[in-house]
Amino acid sequence: MTTSISEKWNRIYTTATEFPPPARVLSENDYLLPASGLALDLACGLGGNALYLAEKGLQVQAWDISQVAIDKVRKKSQQLGLRNLEARIMNAESLDWRQWQFDVIIVSRFLVRSLCPMIAAAVKPGGLLFYQTFVREKIAEVGPSNPDYLLKENELLHLFPELIVRVYREEGRVGDPSRGLRNEAYLVGQKPLCS
Template structure:
């Protein structure tokens, strides 16, 4: 692994070593659109962290894979999955160096990991008819959550244009319109399908 990514791994291992024991609940894009998931198939939680999304996918009955650069995070996810009687294929993996293979997943969930050069790999990794669930932070924000570096936050409507060719099923980005104390703020979400 390149030096840059060893330090990325160390950074995230440190964070996950001191994080709360339980994974947080699954991301809104998955919880609110769970009914769109297929009854079977192969799913990937991309940069899974503690894997709340992977746990939901596995509980749904999908053959679930969960990859993250942090060995600590995937080890904790494997433990949690076992405790819940679920099977998840966890892997400590640098996704920049080793993105997924083309046409290898029916469902890909990518949350709070904006690495734009990987977008073509995500697109290619979907099987025909496959679904992408994507959510991450926007530049327009109402709170301090997420990365402070603007490079790692979405521009207005950027997520709508990031995966050309997919059929958009759900898009939500509320910016600063209306009552900013309510709604889905500081993030954008997309559910989109690869054409068969």
């Protein structure tokens, strides 16, 4: 199972030449970031979020199951002189989450619901989770078609009950579909200082 997932993504990333921009949940809310600290870009792909966070001066872990993606992130961060970014091949479903605590976690376009409690637990008190992924109520054929990998209405709002919701966007098909945030929902949550 793990092999077939990594093989699938390795094939996709072998031909990829463009490095993606950061997810909107990060670029539109980056004023919420701390000035320093340890950040994780989980299921980072080609590392659009990780590179953005490293350029902002955070210490960054970029984790993905795909060796090809991680090799490309390593090469790109070296080219950019970002010594504060470490890219690692990691399977989010088999790693020991208890060893890790982050000031910031970003997850974009990756949804394994069973991981949500571990992700929330890995956010330090006062730390932030940025999460953005595809919804079932899409207006375009983007992202996965399997509904298991798509958020139900308001699902993201309730996926991390341990966190205080600081920002939430989910616009469905309401109003002018050429504007706004479509096909995806996003959340910025904060771990309470005392829980």
